[in-house]
Amino acid sequence: MKDDKKNPQKSHLERRGFIKKTGAGIAGILAAGTAPMAYAASNPIKWRLQTYSGAPLGAHVIKPQIEAFNKAAHGQMEIELYYADQLVPTDELFRAMQRGVIDAVQSDDATMQSPVDINVFGGYFPFNSRYSLDIPVMFKYYGLDEIWKEAYGEVKGVEWLGAGAWDPLHIFTKKPIRKLADMKGMRVFGVPTAGKFLKRYGLVPVTLPWDDIEVALQTGELDGVAWCGFTEAYEVGWADACNYALLNNVTGAWCGSYFANSKSWEKVPPHLQELFKLSMDSSHYYRQVWYWGGEAKLRVEGKKLELTTIPADEWDTVVSDASEFWDEMGKTSKRAAKVVQIFKDYSEVMEKAGVPYRYS
Secondary structure, eight states: OOOGGGOHHHHHHHHHHHHHHHHHHHHHHHHHHHHHHHHHHHSOEEEEEEESSOHHHHHHHTHHHHHHHHHHTTTSEEEEEEOTTSSSOGGGHHHHHHHTSSSEEEEOTTTTTOSSTTGGGSBOOTTSOSSTTHHHHHHHHSSHHHHHHHHHHTSTTEEEEEEEEOOOEEEEESSOOSSGGGGTTOEEEEOHHHHHHHGGGTOEEEOOOGGGHHHHHHHTSOSEEEEEOHHHHHHTTHHHHOOEEEEEEEESOOEEEEEEEHHHHHTSOHHHHHHHHHHHHHHHHHHHHHHHHHHHHHHHHOOSOEEEOOOHHHHHHHHHHHHHHHHHHHTTOHHHHHHHHHHHHHHHHHHHHOTTTOOO
């Protein structure tokens, strides 16, 4: 074998051939690696997701998440976002998703009438939380996560993807509430479980399409809303149609979840499933900050609503009634009883922990 140093031209040609072959191989690998993305760019997975919220609120509670996901999915998947009642009425969301009419939903369990025995705990459950962080902590560290997985695991065609917290529940009205008796006969738009609880004080829960609420307040069809906190009331225009805000809140945070049609979810590759869950976490974080800052700022600086308060000694009876309500709901099923016990255990820990977890 001749030494290549003695034949530099041959050595040079051989190296060029090797580089050419290697380059072609690398190009082939890269082409193979990019082919799925190139295909996805022209044939992306497409979802239709409907949220419980109207467009003004949806601009905060979900739109940033969906826009970020679509951008990060890099053409492989595209989610079309629809707001309250745009494709199907809110109380039909679950069934529509189960049938595959829509691919995914952001809502609470109670509002969309999920066919599970724990649906009463979605939305606003009286006094189950004091702050918005209470909800994710109970899911992650106290077992609510496993209970929700178990419950929806028994329902065909639907995947429960996770829960998060929204704003506290206040009552906004056209006439002032300064004592419990003032609630009697007031027609309010609100979420199902809280409405069921507040009926004992004379409030009349009314169900209407989300986009009709402001007009119903203006025309007198509604006397108020028991649906949200200050941030939402100002953001969606209800603060313009109401005059008073009751500072006594019925619970510290709304509990909502993300759901997907099982077949739609199975068609999504693992890396995009993970990306969607990460975008959910991003959305939860966005809401935590938006609501936390907004609630305080609007109570102090908001000019549209006069603040009222029910005296502490009278409000204590409401808190006591809530304990009885918990026990009533806990009797509906063994799984519901587990949820109520978690609420009790968590509350006990928070009370013993004291400041800053609980002040009174």
